[in-house]
Amino acid sequence: MSLRSLIIGFLGAIFIASCGYINDCVLGLESFTNGQLLPIIVIGLVALVVLLVNPAIGFLRPRYAFRTGELALIVLLWSASCSIPGRGLLEQFTHTMIMPFHWNRVTPGWQQNDILSYAPKEALVDVTEENYDQTVGGYIMGAPKGVVDERPWHARLWSKITRVPWRAWWPPLRTWMPLVLLSALASVCLALITYKQWSAHEFLSFPIAEFNATLIEQSPGRLWPAVFRNRLFWIGFIILVVIRVNNGLCVWYPDYYIPIRLNWSLAPFAQVWPQLFRVQYGSNLLALSVFPLVVAFAFFLSTEISLTLGLSQLCWVLTALPMVTIGMNLSTDWIGGWQGWQRAGSYIAMFFMLMYTGRNYYRYLLVKAFRPLAADEPERANVWATRLLMVAFVLMTYLVWRLGLELPFALITVFLTLLSFVVVSRISAETGLFFIQPRWTIFGLLLAGLGTYTFSPEAQVICGLVCVMLCIDQCQAFMPFLTNGLRLCDRAGVKPAKAGVTSMAMYTVAVVIAVVVIIVAVYEFGAPTNMNWHYQRIPTMSFRSALPEVLQLKSIGCLEEVAALPWWSRLSQIAPKDMFVGAFSFGIIVVLFFSFLRLRVPKWPLHPVMFLLWATYPMAMTCHSFFIGWMLKKAAVRFGGIRMARVLRPLMIGIIAGEIIAAVIFMIVGFLYYLNTGQKPLPYRWFPR
Numbered sequence: 001m002s003l004r005s006l007i008i009g010f011l012g013a014i015f016i017a018s019c020g021y022i023n024d025c026v027l028g029l030e031s032f033t034n035g036q037l038l039p040i041i042v043i044g045l046v047a048l049v050v051l052l053v054n055p056a057i058g059f060l061r062p063r064y065a066f067r068t069g070e071l072a073l074i075v076l077l078w079s080a081s082c083s084i085p086g087r088g089l090l091e092q093f094t095h096t097m098i099m100p101f102h103w104n105r106v107t108p109g110w111q112q113n114d115i116l117s118y119a120p121k122e123a124l125v126d127v128t129e130e131n132y133d134q135t136v137g138g139y140i141m142g143a144p145k146g147v148v149d150e151r152p153w154h155a156r157l158w159s160k161i162t163r164v165p166w167r168a169w170w171p172p173l174r175t176w177m178p179l180v181l182l183s184a185l186a187s188v189c190l191a192l193i194t195y196k197q198w199s200a201h202e203f204l205s206f207p208i209a210e211f212n213a214t215l216i217e218q219s220p221g222r223l224w225p226a227v228f229r230n231r232l233f234w235i236g237f238i239i240l241v242v243i244r245v246n247n248g249l250c251v252w253y254p255d256y257y258i259p260i261r262l263n264w265s266l267a268p269f270a271q272v273w274p275q276l277f278r279v280q281y282g283s284n285l286l287a288l289s290v291f292p293l294v295v296a297f298a299f300f301l302s303t304e305i306s307l308t309l310g311l312s313q314l315c316w317v318l319t320a321l322p323m324v325t326i327g328m329n330l331s332t333d334w335i336g337g338w339q340g341w342q343r344a345g346s347y348i349a350m351f352f353m354l355m356y357t358g359r360n361y362y363r364y365l366l367v368k369a370f371r372p373l374a375a376d377e378p379e380r381a382n383v384w385a386t387r388l389l390m391v392a393f394v395l396m397t398y399l400v401w402r403l404g405l406e407l408p409f410a411l412i413t414v415f416l417t418l419l420s421f422v423v424v425s426r427i428s429a430e431t432g433l434f435f436i437q438p439r440w441t442i443f444g445l446l447l448a449g450l451g452t453y454t455f456s457p458e459a460q461v462i463c464g465l466v467c468v469m470l471c472i473d474q475c476q477a478f479m480p481f482l483t484n485g486l487r488l489c490d491r492a493g494v495k496p497a498k499a500g501v502t503s504m505a506m507y508t509v510a511v512v513i514a515v516v517v518i519i520v521a522v523y524e525f526g527a528p529t530n531m532n533w534h535y536q537r538i539p540t541m542s543f544r545s546a547l548p549e550v551l552q553l554k555s556i557g558c559l560e561e562v563a564a565l566p567w568w569s570r571l572s573q574i575a576p577k578d579m580f581v582g583a584f585s586f587g588i589i590v591v592l593f594f595s596f597l598r599l600r601v602p603k604w605p606l607h608p609v610m611f612l613l614w615a616t617y618p619m620a621m622t623c624h625s626f627f628i629g630w631m632l633k634k635a636a637v638r639f640g641g642i643r644m645a646r647v648l649r650p651l652m653i654g655i656i657a658g659e660i661i662a663a664v665i666f667m668i669v670g671f672l673y674y675l676n677t678g679q680k681p682l683p684y685r686w687f688p689r
Contacts, residue, residue, distance in 0.1 A: 298629020
């Protein structure tokens with residue numbers, strides 16, 4: 001861990017965190033975080049450094065070349081910062097504080113039921129009739145267009161900063177920023193604690209970290225890592241770059257280039273099995289999309305994992321079809337539904353299975369956390385991580401309770417938030433899946449399990465706001481990036497504890513700067529009205545969920561009663577929604593049953609992770625590619641043994657690197673095109689997202 005790696009890591013992380021939103025939502029260029037847990041802005045730039053920059057430095061001044069440990073720390077900091085600009089935080093963070101006022105003004109039902117009154121005043125921007133145009137109108141419309149400002153750049157920049165009504169923004173920022181930072185602290189502590197168990201005791205493969213390590217590991221006296229000196233690497237690399245560049249040029253010049261097809265429609269087979277279309281995501285089985293990146297990544301996985309991921313959607317269809325046939329409604333949105341409740345049960349069951357398998361180590365840390373430490377304590381860092389985790393949990397619970405959410409619901413909300421981070425990180429560490437969507441929400445789960453009377457509209461709104469801010473879509477959460485980064489740093493000789501502390505310091509600095517930058521940027525360019533997800537759906541989600549419950553309580557004359565009674569007096573009226581108990585129980589039972597079979601039955605072929613992933617968009621898009629990857633690896637082992645699989649690994653690494661480098665090429669070309677023409681480039685995106 002050198003000073004220059006810290007400087008480069010921090011500066012790059014601040015750039016990614018601050019400029020990622022502007023790149024994605026303002027300029028509409030290729031997303032920094034495309035690739036999710038394999039972000040192209042990080043892997044692509046590191047690959048270019050290892051291929052071009054580091055060999056040049058090593059040739060001219062060998063002692064100045066980047067060492068493996070330095071590159072590992074840079075990758076960790078840059079990757080962890082990718083949790084900030086996207087769905088991990090900023091896509092919804094500022095919009096959720098202010099956009100409800102706009103949608104309240106244009107939604108009569110909200111006004112009639114005073115739906116915004118259920119949100120704590122300090123959770124939203126301080127908006128009044130007098131400052132509405134400046135605060136909300138300025139946020140949506142941005143600065144006046146076509147006005148030429150000839151003042152010096154620093155004067156123009158200062159005017160942009162002062163245009164923001166900071167006084168109105170200060171209350172919600174003061175409310176949410178401590179929660180965000182405490183959530184990050186808890187994620188660092190959980191990552192350090194679970195990393196030791198998963199790596200040293202359970203020997204997980206960490207496929208993403210293994211791929212990154214292969215790219216950056218330096219050989220003594222060599223300018224390039226060993227994989228770059230392998231002919232198969234360059235064969236895979238060149239083939240994929242040619243395919244992607246050709247297909248990208250087809251988007252720009254369709255009259256001159258012929259695309260290389262990587263997707264096919266199998267819709268005619270629906271005549272044989274028309275019931276397939278009755279199941280949500282069932283029709284995706286007939287849309288064969290091949291992602292070479294995913295096929296290649298299957299070579300880093302065990303055959304059990306790749307087969308499970310490949311068969312996940314088929315198993316979902318076979319499971320869901322009988323239920324749909326007898327009339328069960330399995331449709332699900334982000335707030336709730338059969339699939340979401342089932343996955344919530346599966347996540348909770350998986351978490352407790354993880355606690356069970358690591359019970360001895362976790363018990364040891366918990367006991368040590370309440371005792372004085374010896375000077376030579378081997379787990380000193382993780383014992384302190386356990387203590388800090390408990391402090392962060394208590395403080396997060398207190399802050400959520402102070403918002404107005406009753407204490408039991410606050411405890412459950414914080415616990416399930418951290419639980420989801422742990423399980424998503426485990427999925428990534430064990431399967432190498434780089435695009436993961438839990439697609440269930442805590443407030444939707446509590447509403448379905450407790451009912452409107454017990455889980456009041458005010459609790460729904462507050463819990464919904466907390467979920468939207470911290471864990472609405474964990475595909476870009478901080479902890480999975482950190483877990484893979486710790487493995488990479490550990491392999492490179494950087495102590496995980498130091499890497500974790502450095503990541504927390506980076507996150508704190510980057511988040512503060514990025515939040516200021518995004519608020520200034522939106523008041524300059526305007527809100528992304530063309531992006532419905534974070535312009536409307538996310539900021540209104542908790543209020544849209546609460547509105548029908550308010551109407552229901554009004555219709556039976558219980559709204560005032562619910563608001564007046566304490567939580568313990570309402571527990572007698574628990575009324576789960578239809579099918580909730582069955583779906584939630586099904587999710588728990590199948591995970592526990594498959595976990596038992598996996599532990600007790602030799603050569604059991606399927607992993608319980610299937611029930612956490614099936615019937616989600618990432619699996620619907622990538623299941624065919626995982627199955628193809630499983631068949632290729634199985635064939636390689638069958639006809640050439642383990643040695644053949646190892647021989648083919650450089651080819652697969654080349655395919656992955658070629659995909660990412662091609663994406664970086666189009667990112668750079670699109671940016672240059674925008675600078676020269678002022679127009680957004682034509683989009684060509686091939687990552688599953």
